Amino acid sequence: MASLYPMQSCHECEAEAAGRCPSCNNPLCMEHFARHAHTPCARHLAQHHDEYLCYVCGANVVPEQWSTAVFAHYVDEHKCFGCNRYICDTHTQRRDEQVKIVQDGLRGHRYHLTARSCELCAPLRPAGGLIGVGWWAAGVATLALTGWFLIHG
Numbered sequence: 001m002a003s004l005y006p007m008q009s010c011h012e013c014e015a016e017a018a019g020r021c022p023s024c025n026n027p028l029c030m031e032h033f034a035r036h037a038h039t040p041c042a043r044h045l046a047q048h049h050d051e052y053l054c055y056v057c058g059a060n061v062v063p064e065q066w067s068t069a070v071f072a073h074y075v076d077e078h079k080c081f082g083c084n085r086y087i088c089d090t091h092t093q094r095r096d097e098q099v100k101i102v103q104d105g106l107r108g109h110r111y112h113l114t115a116r117s118c119e120l121c122a123p124l125r126p127a128g129g130l131i132g133v134g135w136w137a138a139g140v141a142t143l144a145l146t147g148w149f150l151i152h153g
Helices: 039-047 129-152
Strands: 064-069 070-076 094-104 107-117
Touching: none
Parallel strands: 070 107
Antiparallel strands: 064 070, 094 107
């Protein structure tokens, strides 16, 4: 009997897809889920290899992703959560794992995302790191200036 909901096939090999790549959003099997194992992301990694450097020491970092089961996928961008810059293992001050559950048709997938923090952003993590503190400062400045113009305007 044919299935009412057809299974998606891998973008690379036509096998049953295990999940979607977080970068290129293509459905991929477990074998091709790694970034270096499927065409769009492998090409991007090769063309932009000089951009994947730790901002502190300049060491090469390579974003990683892999699958351990059809429903469990692990993604480590090697980027700081707070400032969005690439960071190596040596200069990662704090590492947390966030689990994101994504519904794909009738199946669900767990994406385990590694959230790293550099030395500057680790103490500012509750506020969103350096970028979050910048947004908070802009909001406070906007409120202060609006209040000042309303009072003196």
